[in-house]
Amino acid sequence: MYPNLTGLGIHDPKQIERYSLRQEAHKDVLKIYFLKQKGELFAKSVKFKYPRQMKSVRVDSSSQNYKDVSEINRNLTLVIDELNQITKPATYTQKDIKKKVLSDLRHLEKVVTSKIAEIEADLEKLK
Incomplete structure (x- = not known):
């Protein structure tokens, strides 16, 4: 199906x-x-x-x-x-879209923060 x-x-x-x-x-x-x-x-x-x-x-x-x-x-x-x-x-209102964009932004922030921490940890291993 x-x-x-x-x-x-x-x-x-x-x-x-x-x-x-x-x-x-x-x-x-x-x-x-x-x-x-x-x-x-x-x-x-x-x-x-x-x-x-x-x-x-x-x-x-x-x-x-x-x-x-x-x-x-x-x-x-x-x-x-x-x-x-x-x-x-469901169809989304402008308020729902704003909430989703903010949620996506927070998710991106977490991903970038964790990637930076991972890279910094790799740099520390090189010292």
């Missing part, structure tokens, strides 16, 4: 609770969250990275100038269509 999700190794799509999609450099990162099972402290999740497709698009019809643009991977759009059928995502 969901061939693209099955292709990702998800054999029980009914266990999917929600998903998130973000862009990192030239990749789209899809994270799928599953329903929390009894006795689990945290719900399980899986992460998939899709490279963005690069295209050269003519800037205007009168010149020979081209501009490189990236777009979402076709396979990812098919997976998202299936996920939307399962999760039936």
Whole structure:
């Protein structure tokens, strides 16, 4: 019923609770969250990275100038269509979007902080 999700190794799509999609450099990162099972402290999740497709698009019809643009991977759009059928995502208000952007910013801050700490620890080993 969901061939693209099955292709990702998800054999029980009914266990999917929600998903998130973000862009990192030239990749789209899809994270799928599953329903929390009894006795689990945290719900399980899986992460998939899709490279963005690069295209050269003519800037205007009168010149020979081209501009490189990236777009979402076709396979990812098919997976998202299936996920939307399962999760039936709600429409977001401007307040919800602001909350999500702030949440993404905090997540990025944590990732950068931990990476800096990791690099500093590696530098200490070199002394």
